[in-house]
Amino acid sequence: MKQVIIATKNAGKTREFQALLGKRGVEVKSLLDFPDCPDVEETGSTFAENAILKAEAMARYFNTMVIADDSGLSIDALGGRPGVYSARYAGEEKNDQKNIAKVLSELEGVPFAKRTARFHCALAVAAPGRRTTVVEGTCEGYITEKPQGENGFGYDPIFYIPQKGKTMAQLSAEEKNQISHRAKALEKLDKQWDEIINGKE
Numbered sequence: 172m173k174q175v176i177i178a179t180k181n182a183g184k185t186r187e188f189q190a191l192l193g194k195r196g197v198e199v200k201s202l203l204d205f206p207d208c209p210d211v212e213e214t215g216s217t218f219a220e221n222a223i224l225k226a227e228a229m230a231r232y233f234n235t236m237v238i239a240d241d242s243g244l245s246i247d248a249l250g251g252r253p254g255v256y257s258a259r260y261a262g263e264e265k266n267d268q269k270n271i272a273k274v275l276s277e278l279e280g281v282p283f284a285k286r287t288a289r290f291h292c293a294l295a296v297a298a299p300g301r302r303t304t305v306v307e308g309t310c311e312g313y314i315t316e317k318p319q320g321e322n323g324f325g326y327d328p329i330f331y332i333p334q335k336g337k338t339m340a341q342l343s344a345e346e347k348n349q350i351s352h353r354a355k356a357l358e359k360l361d362k363q364w365d366e367i368i369n370g371k372e
């Protein structure tokens with residue numbers, strides 16, 4: 172089976188890539204399989220820039236093709252925050268519960284209709300000696316008033332999807348993988364999948 176390294180230390184993302192790429196006949200390794208690999212600073216101002224930074228640094232480190240995911244939540248009533256700062260919104264320790272609590276307190280008093288938000292996912296594919304490619308996907312929803320559901324990761328418990336009548340964390344992994352920003356970004360790689368995996372230009 173073909174293998175791909177996803178340049179992430181996030182266990183939730185890793186699980187989703189294993190399912191999403193497993194369907195495509197690709198086995199996923201993540202940086203959790205390589206505990207000694209360095210951290211890459213996310214200094215970009217967009218998801219795409221950060222995905223490129225992570226993918227290119229890890230393609231150099233491993234001297235092979237890697238895919239990086241930079242993603243996050245953009246809330247209209249907060250001017251697009253937490254955005255690229257989603258992971259560390261409530262502090263360097265990257266705590267999902269604290270991030271959720273901070274968002275909910277900032278949205279206190281904002282009525283449901285004005286709690287519109289979207290998840291973004293930028294995927295960068297980098298390999299030594301090749302042009303890096305980037306694709307992006309989004310998923311629209313509303314921020315709830317309290318967390319609901321146990322599945323998924325990150326901000327899933329407060330992200331309500333009207334078409335499903337549920338939060339992202341109340342969806343099964345399969346359901347999330349049909350509609351998520353990550354799934355939509357990956358679909359845009361489908362046409363190039365063969366050349367990505369086989370390293371052809």
Ligand SMILES: O=c1nc[nH]c2c1ncn2[C@H]1C[C@H](O)[C@@H](COP(=O)(O)OP(=O)(O)OP(=O)(O)O)O1
Nearest residue numbers: 179180181240241242243244257258324325326327
């Ligand atoms: O499907 C999702 N469902 C809920 N929350 C999500 C999702 N996708 C991204 N998120 C949140 C989690 C984290 O707060 C931030 C990602 O930050 P981001 O820098 O891309 O990832 P990270 O630091 O956890 O791992 P890494 O950089 O090693 O890939 O957005």
Ligand SMILES: [Mg+2]
Nearest residue numbers: 181213241258
């Ligand atoms: Mg990160």
